[in-house]
Amino acid sequence: MQFLNRLRKGVNKELQKQNFGFECSHVHLFYKSLWQKNEVSTIYLLYRWIWALLSLGVYITCIIMQFCDGKFFIYMTNWGFGLITITMLLAAVHVTRWHFDLQNVRSLVQEAGQKASTTSGLKIYWWLHNMSLLMALVISTVYWIFLNGRMNKPTRFPAISVITHALNSICMLIDFLIVAFPLRLLHMVQTMCMAIAFFLFTLIYHICGGTDEFGNPYVYPILDWHNPMRCLVTFVGIFLMIICFWLLLFGVHKMKQVFNRAFSIVWTPHAVGLI
Template identity: 45%
Template sequence: MRIKQSFARSFLNEFKLRKFGFNYNHLDQFYRSQWQSKERSVYFLLYKWIWACFFISVFTASLVLQLSGGKLFIFLTNWGIILCLLTQISGAVLATRWHFNSGGARSVVIEARTLKEPPPTPKLVQFYWWCHGVGLSLALIITTVYWIFLHGKMNKPMRYPVLSFVTHCLNSVFMLVDFFVVAFPVRVLHVIYWMLLPIIYYLFTVVYFIAGGLDEYGNHYVYPILDWTTPARAITTFAGVFVLYVIYAIILFALSKFKRYLSRTLNAMDSPHAIGLI
């Protein structure tokens, strides 16, 4: 019962004007894992670069196999891979700076803990936080919509099924794993920023359709569910995606709280005083 009340208070507390922003007092959470007990972790550093290399490889394979005269960039799936790539590269850079104290990154954050007025959140940290939210939510949307509405219904051959599986399934798996590893929180109101990318993409599909754009197989739409010859279906898709964004924002916030609760519980069990709890 106490956990439910705590979650309810935390959820309601999210709806404050300052929660729209990207300032955060505990900056070390952007450089470290939720699960590491020491200031530095070589395992977390290696993990971040492995994840970055994975998305670099996926994007490179997409460029080599599916560029098709630039048609690669008309698909939201590939926009999502680019966001995941930017997320993991920026996260790996931050983890590297923290591990080696590059530019005094670790020293500044540790010193800031003693200050009444914490320093402003660095731009790279804000960019990483934004990218992580946008990339994770978009990956979940892509996976959900593709496997429910598009798989086997694209009116085109699947030339690279392994790559398709990676970009429509493993993208979400890898980003969700990363979500459970990193330490920084989810802001419910950040869903507004998450939604900006699909808004831009939907406007792009309208302009692309009006301009007579075609996919690599000559279809006059990018995705069948965004065929603007039937506007009602496209608008319904548009609305449905935004409902999914709200649902995922609430789920991710709840999972974030659960992750932090689990981390604190495990740390308490590992403490010297845990014997008193047995």
């Protein structure tokens, strides 16, 4: 009974309108790993730059090999991996600024404590991380269940396909388990808006006579606007998938907080969890 009461209070708190925005009273969490014990971590700094450079390298390679007169940019997969690349680069820059206290970032945040404001750069990073994480899961799920082998065209670069449709989710899930900043229920709306934008893009692209690189009159077979009902079913299914994945991620976020508090007690007898 106490568990249900705590759960209800937690959900009610999450659904407050201020949680729709990007203000956070614990700004330092955006610069640190949930699992680091000290204010700065060389391992975390290296982790951030390794992911950032790998993501950038893969994305540039994808553009070079799959540009196809600009049709590279019509696919949600490439939208999603582009978001991951930008997110990882931003994260690396933020952690570098914190690690070396560039422009007194760390000093100012520590001095202000919970009164420190969430900067525009951190808000953008938070927003991008939310969308990159959720879209990676949706892209991987949709591709491997509904599109793999059903695209009416050959898979020209199998290795790149695996990286952009499988390792994208693995990368973001690992990062989600490592970062310290919170995940808010109402932030799922951001990814819903991106999904709406992509659906509208595919419709406009269809109306304008757009095709994929092999001349097929659609971006994806499940979004062939010659069959509007199928597109509507896809639209509803994606929305339900977004909701389900975000609720699961929220549950995992709460669990990692619990584990962090438990490990904090092991690390230092009087430690308090980061969140």
